[in-house]
Amino acid sequence: MRRAVILSIGGLGAVSAIVGIAAISPGPDATALPEAPAHTVEYGGLRIAVPKGWPVYRLDGDPHRCVRFDEHAVYLGAPSGEPHCPARVVGRTEAIHVTALPAAERRAPDPGRRAARTALSTLKVAPAVDRQMTLDLPQSGVRITGVYGADRALLERTLRSATAGPGAPPEPESEEFDEPEERPRSWHRGPGFDTCSAPSRRTMRAWREAYSIANIYIGGAARGCAQPRLTRSWVKDVRAMGYRLIPTYVGPQAPCSPFRARFGKDDATEKGALSAEDAVAKADELGIPEGQPLYFDIEAYSRKDKGCRKAVLRFMHAWTDRLHELDYRSGVYSSVSSGIKDLAEADRVAGLEEDFTRPDAIWFARWDGRRRVHGEKHVPDDLWHPHRRIKQYRGGHAEKHGGIKLHVDSNIVDGLVY
Incomplete structure (x- = not known):
């Protein structure tokens, strides 16, 4: 069962809308872009204005960094199999993690259509029990995971600053293992x-x-x-x-x-x-x-x-x-x-x-x-x-x-x- 919204480039049509986000309803509390964005970063086909003071971590060059949601940050890419995480982290604030979609879930650009960028300016982050949303952009080749603590509007404003176009970040590596045996003892x-x-x-x-x-x-x-x-x-x-x-x-x-x-x-x-x-x-x-x-x-x-x-x-x-x-x-x-x-x-x-x-x-x-x-x-x-x-x-x-x-x-x- 997927908890994601899938958006198509060329119009913010929600193919699948599940708990955590409404795709096209503008919210009254988040109509402006983040104040004084420090800079814009790109990953795959996604461009996003990073709020001032938020660090940006590119995990392809820093693969052992722990993706933590108790600190403001934008993480780009997949961490290594052995990230340097502490034993326990409890609590959340506003943070974003952008990863590459698996190849099977990406969508090739329409060759008959001019490659255009789509703004996410009408995106709405709805309240969720786990304070997390997932957004798939198949034509940009990315998946966005956004979390919030006390300021859901800040996450919403930041995501609304983004634009999505065709792109192809590196495909995440997969690992395979044998099927498990059932273990009946509780x-x-x-x-x-x-x-x-x-x-x-x-x-x-x-x-x-x-x-x-x-x-x-x-x-x-x-x-x-x-x-x-x-x-x-x-x-x-x-x-x-x-x-x-x-x-x-x-x-x-x-x-x-x-x-x-x-x-x-x-x-x-x-x-x-x-x-x-x-x-x-x-x-x-x-x-x-x-x-x-x-x-x-x-x-x-x-x-x-x-x-x-x-x-x-x-x-x-x-x-x-x-x-x-x-x-x-x-x-x-x-x-x-x-x-x-x-x-x-x-x-x-x-x-x-x-x-x-x-x-x-x-x-x-x-x-x-x-x-x-x-x-x-x-x-x-x-x-x-x-x-x-x-x-x-x-x-x-x-x-x-x-x-x-x-x-x-x-x-x-x-x-x-x-």
Whole structure:
């Protein structure tokens, strides 16, 4: 299932309009070009005016750069299979990533028509649960991914500055691997790692002797890194290598957190259900079937704000209930001393629903270096037992396996995975 709009040169006709963008409706909040653009850059058939102060990274000359969405930037091209990303990036601001469309998805210019450029001045970026849109320009040979944090209008103005004409950037390289074997068991035990952006197949093969489980960030309004390699075929291929996966959705954060994308104390239930629906859509795109766990990443927050704590629990209750309605299992990642502690003590919180639903599994952060999932004072051993726990016991650090280095967090797993 593609979440993209496809535009044809010679008129902004939307061949396919899916969640995230309306192709031709002008918005009242973004009628002007970005103020004082520093310069115009080109990639394939696309020209775009870059807002002042935004760096431009050409990944063909800087292939190991991490495509991060927590900083203003324009990225051109595909990163290498081993980008130098940190272990974890949470949060989003306005940023753009332009890549080449695969050859099969490009459209040759009409030889009977003069090669003209088309302005995207009527483009509208619609609100989206994951604060991201994808725009395919087949005759320009490019795909634009745009994300926003607090200023959707800035992303819209920047994209409206662009013009599209015939072009042919280098075709992205593809990687092939054998079809996977099905693995019916719902849980797994062993070492796991998580890193900000899904590594290349080459890296996953090199790391397989050291690890059997890896996290993947499947979506969400606060997912901080681009995921150019995370596709349906990638998921199949790494499972064929013997990996089990922890599908994680980084959606809006607690109202008392410092992140731009937050749910409120009044809309926590609504946002929890919407996040679950979007996570299921993302899982379906990646071929993750019903019955599998989807984990929500709720970063640490202050437990001093009782209203904030209650909002988090309402959000998580709605997340879990909606996932169950959609036939997926629910997981939650958080600090053991904030989100996980509150989930464990939810039955003591006044004003919550009497039928409060805890997630099916937890993934907790406690960086004490101990590779064990039980014996935590904040989480009684009779909760989430057996095979329902993952522990992140070490934070961001560099490791090298098979000659390839990544920045990762380390985990011990005795829990639900795909």
